[in-house]
Each structure stands twice: as C-alpha cells, then as structure tokens.
Amino acid sequence: MRVSLTVNGQRREDDIEPRTLLVHYLREVAGLTGTHVGCETSLCGACTVLMNGRAVKSCTTLAVQAEGAEITTVEGLARDGKFHPVQEGFWEEHGLQCGYCTPGMIMMATDLLSRNPDPSEAEIRAALEGNLCRCTGYQHIVNAVRYAANKMRAAKGA
Amino acid sequence: MNRFEVLTPADLAHAARLLARQGHVALAGGVDVIDLLKLGIIAPATLVNLKNLPELHGIEPGPRGLRLGALTKLHEVAEHPFIREHYTAVSDAAREAATPQIRNLATVGGNLLQRPRCWYFRHPDVNCLKKGGDRCYALTGLNRYHAILGGGPSFIVHPSNLAPALIALGASARIVGPSGERSVELEKFFTLPSVDPKRENDLKPGEVLVEVNLPPPPAGAKSAYLEAREKQSFDWPLVGAAAMVASDGASRTVRDARIVLCAVAPIPWRSPEAEKEIIGHPLDAERARAAGEACVRGAHPLADNAYKIAMTKVLARRTILKAAGIEEA
Numbered sequence: 001m002r003v004s005l006t007v008n009g010q011r012r013e014d015d016i017e018p019r020t021l022l023v024h025y026l027r028e029v030a031g032l033t034g035t036h037v038g039c040e041t042s043l044c045g046a047c048t049v050l051m052n053g054r055a056v057k058s059c060t061t062l063a064v065q066a067e068g069a070e071i072t073t074v075e076g077l078a079r080d081g082k083f084h085p086v087q088e089g090f091w092e093e094h095g096l097q098c099g100y101c102t103p104g105m106i107m108m109a110t111d112l113l114s115r116n117p118d119p120s121e122a123e124i125r126a127a128l129e130g131n132l133c134r135c136t137g138y139q140h141i142v143n144a145v146r147y148a149a150n151k152m153r154a155a156k157g158a
Numbered sequence: 159m160n161r162f163e164v165l166t167p168a169d170l171a172h173a174a175r176l177l178a179r180q181g182h183v184a185l186a187g188g189v190d191v192i193d194l195l196k197l198g199i200i201a202p203a204t205l206v207n208l209k210n211l212p213e214l215h216g217i218e219p220g221p222r223g224l225r226l227g228a229l230t231k232l233h234e235v236a237e238h239p240f241i242r243e244h245y246t247a248v249s250d251a252a253r254e255a256a257t258p259q260i261r262n263l264a265t266v267g268g269n270l271l272q273r274p275r276c277w278y279f280r281h282p283d284v285n286c287l288k289k290g291g292d293r294c295y296a297l298t299g300l301n302r303y304h305a306i307l308g309g310g311p312s313f314i315v316h317p318s319n320l321a322p323a324l325i326a327l328g329a330s331a332r333i334v335g336p337s338g339e340r341s342v343e344l345e346k347f348f349t350l351p352s353v354d355p356k357r358e359n360d361l362k363p364g365e366v367l368v369e370v371n372l373p374p375p376p377a378g379a380k381s382a383y384l385e386a387r388e389k390q391s392f393d394w395p396l397v398g399a400a401a402m403v404a405s406d407g408a409s410r411t412v413r414d415a416r417i418v419l420c421a422v423a424p425i426p427w428r429s430p431e432a433e434k435e436i437i438g439h440p441l442d443a444e445r446a447r448a449a450g451e452a453c454v455r456g457a458h459p460l461a462d463n464a465y466k467i468a469m470t471k472v473l474a475r476r477t478i479l480k481a482a483g484i485e486e487a
Contacts, residue, residue: 001163008304018161018162018163018205019160019161019195021192040196041193041196042189042193043392045259048259051263054233054262055258055259055262056259056262057260057263058264060192061188061263062164062185062188062192064164064207065185065188065207065209067166087288099438112258125391126391127258127298129258130257130258130259130260130392136265
C-alpha cells in the first residue's frame with residue numbers, strides 16, 4: 001500500500017507492505033540506518049524517533065501509522081554540518097560507549113528538551129526510563145543531556 | 159507477523175461493519191496489537207485503523223464532567239491540567255504507565271482493551287485456557303504475578319492501571335456497534351473468567367469503544383492512585399490502588415468513597431468491603447488500615463503470590479490517606 005509522510009523534512013511516497021514496521025521502513029526503504037533495531041518489543045528504546053515532535057518506538061509502530069506524519073530521525077538533527085546540541089553533548093560528555101543505544105537516547109533527549117528546557121537530573125532520568133544502555137553508561141548520558149540543555153538555553157538567551 | 163491489510167475507514171458505522179467481520183482487528187496506538195501480532199497470538203486478515211474517526215478524538219472538560227475520546231493518548235491524560243486537578247487518580251495512573259515513548263502512542267481505549275501480560279498467555283507455544291486450551295497453567299505453574307482475588311478458571315490479572323482509576327471516579331464507556339450504541343459503567347464492562355475465560359470485557363464483535371465519560375467528582379472528593387512495582391521505572395504494577403474519597407472538611411467524615419485495585423484480579427477489582435470501612439466515619443490512619451484489611455478478606459493466593467496480600471493492604475491504606483490528604487504518621 002501507498003504511504004506518504006515527511007522524513008527529516010523531505011516528503012516521501014512509497015509502496016510498502018502493510019505489515020512494515022516504521023523502523024524497517026526508515027532503514028530499508030528510506031535508507032536511514034541511524035535508527036537502530038534493538039529488542040523489537042518496545043522495551044529498549046534504541047529505535048526511538050520523533051513522530052510529529054513526540055518520541056515513539058519505531059519498532060512497535062507500523063509505517064502506515066505514520067501516514068501524513070513528520071518523522072525525525074537522528075540523521076535529521078544536524079544543521080549545516082554542525083551537530084545538534086544534544087549530539088554535541090553526547091560527544092563532549094562521553095555519552096556513549098558502544099553506541100547502540102545512542103540514536104534512541106539522543107531522540108528521547110531531544111523530545112524532553114523541546115518541552116522542558118531546564119530538566120533536573122531526576123526529570124532527565126524519568127524521561128529516559130524507556131531507553132536502555134547495556135554498557136550502563138547512564139551517568140554520562142545524563143551529563144550529556146544537561147550539557148545540551150545548558151547549551152540550548154544559552155543559545156536562546158544570546 | 160502474518161501478512162494483513164490495513165483499512166482506514168472515515169466513518170464510525172463503516173468501522174463497526176468492518177469490525178463485525180471475522181479476522182478484523184481494531185488498530186489504535188498499536189502498542190499492544192503489534193506485540194500480539196509479533197508473538198502470533200493474533201493473526202488477523204485486516205487491521206482496521208481507527209485514527210480517522212473524529213468521534214474517537216478529543217479531551218472535553220466541562221460542567222458535566224469529562225469526555226475522553228478513546229484515541230486520547232496517555233501522555234495527554236497525564237499532562238492535562240483539568241484532569242490533574244479534578245481526576246487526580248486518572249492523571250497519576252496515566253503517568254505511571256509504561257514509558258514516555260509508549261505514552262506518546264498508547265491510547266485510553268487501547269489501554270482499557272489491552273490483553274493480559276500473563277507469560278503463559280503471551281507465550282506463542284502455550285495453548286492456555288485464554289487461547290482455547292484446556293487449562294490455566296498459572297494455577298500450578300509460575301504464578302507470582304497472578305490473581306489473588308476473583309480468579310478461576312483463569313488467573314490472569316487485568317493489566318490496565320488506568321481502568322481502576324477511571325472506575326474509582328465513576329467512569330462509563332460509550333460503545334457504538336452495528337446495531338446502535340450503548341453506554342456501560344466501566345465497572346461492569348470488564349468480565350470475570352468465570353463468565354468466559356477467553357475475554358476480559360464485554361466488547362462484542364463490531365463494537366467500537368468510542369469514548370470514556372467521567373461525571374463531575376462528588377463534592378469534596380479527592381482521588382489518588384499508587385502502585386508498587388519491582389522497578390522504579392518502566393514496569394508493570396505488582397499491585398495498584400485507586401481511591402476516591404469525598405469527605406466533609408473539618409470533621410473528615412467520609413460521605414462517599416470508591417476503592418479499586420489493580421493487578422490483583424482478572425478485572426479491575428472494586429472493593430465495597432473497603433469502602434464500607436470508611437464511609438460514614440471520620441477518616442484517620444486506623445480507618446484506612448481497616449479498609450486495607452477489608453480489601454483482601456476474600457483473597458485466595460496461589461503458591462507464589464501471597465506477598466500481594468500484604469502489599470495490597472499497605473497500598474490501599476496509603477492510597478486512601480493520600481487521596482484524603484492525610485499524612486501518614
């Protein structure tokens with residue numbers, strides 16, 4: 001069946017099998033492999049993308065549910081060759097080890113900061129409750145989100 | 159996952175006609191349905207996507223209470239200031255459910271209609287009573303998460319934490335089907351396995367859960383929802399409790415109350431025994447403790463879940479006191 005949606009600002013129309021999961025559509029049809037397939041049971045959060053600005057787990061979403069929606073993946077964050085502040089935070093604060101959970105962590109953090117520009121540590125941890133890091137590098141991830149929050153607020157004030 | 163087609167009807171009558179057909183399953187947020195598809199627990203020929211049905215959308219607060227369209231997302235329920243103020247238990251329960259990503263997709267209707275989390279039911283190779291088999295494996299198997307009240311012949315617990323909170327506040331469900339519409343008290347919508355172990359509610363083929371309606375809370379009413387879990391984050395409740403307590407300000411005399419438990423029975427479990435302990439009395443810690451005791455008076459634990467009895471007593475007491483705004487000593 002035909003789906004039309006916007007991915008990282010680009011309108012797309014594709015013919016897909018109705019059972020195609022959003023994560024498979026993004027990776028295999030749109031060619032955007034930044035979104036990872038993790039547990040495939042909506043537990044780990046590696047597949048997190050934004051749908052109309054809200055974080056969702058793309059492994060437990062059918063591509064047809066994104067009909068008409070705006071999807072943002074990790075590839076859609078950088079601007080003019082420069083990292084998004086959340087990406088920069090993960091770079092500066094060593095927010096990743098193996099990197100498998102990172103795209104999902106970054107997208108969830110982006111959702112959080114779009115709604116709450118100055119989250120407490122507890123609020124960051126609560127927002128990331130659906131994202132698992134099997135390297136257990138959570139403290140650096142929390143630091144990375146704090147870094148991004150400070151950076152984004154400073155940029156707004158400037 | 160089997161192959162299926164997806165239809166997206168634009169009017170409710172059409173959706174109801176489609177859903178009356180064999181092999182047609184409703185799709186809302188997809189959180190539970192896609193899980194069940196992946197496990198092969200369901201293998202429908204057609205998913206009927208409800209998202210274009212206007213009757214199923216919207217949160218409408220007003221003098222006559224609150225209307226929640228069945229497609230309202232859990233994050234909207236959790237964040238809505240009117241719900242937080244007047245229907246606190248509902249707001250709290252929605253916030254406790256799952257994770258942000260899931261709350262962004264999961265709907266009120268889907269939450270109420272989700273299938274149980276029982277590991278025998280969810281195991282693709284186990285043909286249990288709920289799937290047409292001849293026994294409930296939880297009865298003699300691993301049953302730490304199963305029912306202590308209302309069990310038999312199946313011992314699942316109902317997974318919705320929103321349902322007890324909605325029932326505590328007197329919610330009803332509006333349902334539209336091929337032959338018209340009906341409104342049913344949410345409390346009576348859920349059905350025990352002794353009626354039919356294969357289902358958890360009274361939704362008939364072709365029927366669509368359109369909206370949940372909440373009356374204005376009784377005068378002086380406050381509500382709360384608490385749950386106990388193995389993990390602080392992202393977990394199902396071991397036990398949950400929702401309480402609505404309406405009392406006179408100074409005397410604290412309880413005029414009306416509802417206590418509804420989560421994850422202890424195959425349906426959201428209202429406890430009139432507990433309500434009786436506090437209605438007509440000034441509420442204090444001792445009364446709340448007695449209500450907690452009353453909640454589990456008829457409980458029958460299985461081999462591994464007797465801990466739920468102690469947990470239910472404590473949680474019911476704490477929730478009642480929290481609803482009433484009384485600090486525990």
